[in-house]
Amino acid sequence: MTSPTTAPTSGPATATVTVRDLTKRYGRTAVLDGLTLEFGRGVTGLLGPNGAGKTTLLRCLATTLAPDGGEVRALGLDPSHPARRTELRRRLGYLPQNPGFYPHFTVFELVEYVAILKELTDRAERHREVRRVLRETGLADLAWTKARRLSGGMRQRLALAQALLGDPDLLILDEPTVGLDPEQRMRFRALVSLLGESRTVLLSTHQTEDVAALCERVVVMRDGAAVFRGTPGDLAATAAGRVWLSDRPPAGESLFWRTADGRYRTLGDRPGEAVPADPGVEDGYLLLLAGHPGARPGDGADA
Amino acid sequence: MNRPLVWFEIRRMARSPLPSGAAALCLGLRLAATWELAPDMSVEPVGTSGAMLLLAAAMMLAAHLATSRDGRGGMPETLGALPGRCA
Numbered sequence: 001m002t003s004p005t006t007a008p009t010s011g012p013a014t015a016t017v018t019v020r021d022l023t024k025r026y027g028r029t030a031v032l033d034g035l036t037l038e039f040g041r042g043v044t045g046l047l048g049p050n051g052a053g054k055t056t057l058l059r060c061l062a063t064t065l066a067p068d069g070g071e072v073r074a075l076g077l078d079p080s081h082p083a084r085r086t087e088l089r090r091r092l093g094y095l096p097q098n099p100g101f102y103p104h105f106t107v108f109e110l111v112e113y114v115a116i117l118k119e120l121t122d123r124a125e126r127h128r129e130v131r132r133v134l135r136e137t138g139l140a141d142l143a144w145t146k147a148r149r150l151s152g153g154m155r156q157r158l159a160l161a162q163a164l165l166g167d168p169d170l171l172i173l174d175e176p177t178v179g180l181d182p183e184q185r186m187r188f189r190a191l192v193s194l195l196g197e198s199r200t201v202l203l204s205t206h207q208t209e210d211v212a213a214l215c216e217r218v219v220v221m222r223d224g225a226a227v228f229r230g231t232p233g234d235l236a237a238t239a240a241g242r243v244w245l246s247d248r249p250p251a252g253e254s255l256f257w258r259t260a261d262g263r264y265r266t267l268g269d270r271p272g273e274a275v276p277a278d279p280g281v282e283d284g285y286l287l288l289l290a291g292h293p294g295a296r297p298g299d300g301a302d303a
Numbered sequence: 304m305n306r307p308l309v310w311f312e313i314r315r316m317a318r319s320p321l322p323s324g325a326a327a328l329c330l331g332l333r334l335a336a337t338w339e340l341a342p343d344m345s346v347e348p349v350g351t352s353g354a355m356l357l358l359a360a361a362m363m364l365a366a367h368l369a370t371s372r373d374g375r376g377g378m379p380e381t382l383g384a385l386p387g388r389c390a
Contacts, residue, residue, distance in 0.1 A: 064383035089386040096380035102372055109315070116307045117387035123307065162381060172384075 014040035016170065016200040017061065022070035024056050024224075031056045032067065033224035043196035045215035045232070046204040047285055052221040054204040055097050055174055061202065062094040062172050075169055075200075090119065093168035095176050097204075099159035103148035107139055107158055110147055114162040129165060136191060137161040138184070152179035160188070164195075171201045177210055189214050208282040212236075218281070220288055228288055232281045239279035239287050243267055246274035255290055308387075316365050325361030329354045 015038040024032040031053045046054050059065035063079045077084040111130045120126040134140045137157040156179045177185050211218050212232045220228035249264050250271030256264050267287050333354050373379045
């Protein structure tokens, strides 16, 4: 077990991203409050409720937002130094929460425009790269469709396509599966898990299934701090003995919901006549956020 | 990076309906204004230049729209993480 504020999510020798005592305030509100994290290659999931500071952390790592205090090192580069920041930008791919589009651009034009700004100067090479990322995101057939005609899921894939340009060493994805249908989500998982074999991928999401399926490590944030670091299995294990199935809804203020088979899944203390159920990542996450004593902040082994 | 970007914007401007529409309008206006007149080459350059102001205005409008893309809810967050941005 490690301390909740300084535990690395991978060994320091393999850490490609290091964040120490990171703070960011908007007015009087501390969005990041002395956050310390380390993680290395592979896919790291970032979970947390709205307002936990996930997007702010990702923006600091993606160099689009300067922190108020603390230290960030990504791929060994300090983004507070202008030359290092430019070097880092050459090696990172970023999918923001609200990517935005130029509606009159075609899919190909839009990705090519980003490719130019990513310093892919050779035209033939750039076009090859644009075609590659469109193929990988399943947009090759829509290359000459205007962005305004794309559905929400297609736009999300377009945003992912631009993030993949130049084969980045560090991929920062802010809620990438929003709007994707199940088939697209499966394709996304396959793509990201492949990328995670040789790169560092940081994925912010509200989908615990994505974390369970994709991530080697998970960080749970709340109120600008990391309250859990470990593997998805560790997070699920924090709910062991605290997940129950019953035929009737529990009395009191327990956290529960009705499942598809008509039974009630309860988190926390055992309701009467309930049988224990296998805990999942979502159970661990919900118990952690509910502040249940069975899921102590900081629990979980290092990945 | 600047050269590919210039070519990219030229290609986009060439495909934009603004300059081509303005060019067609210039030509149409000049033809309508001089249809029944023999060309007077001493004043023709002045008239043509005047008509071309319309084309120039269209080009400037297209250029302005290109430079102000992000101000219209574009993709500042995406572009902010690219090396081509100096911020």
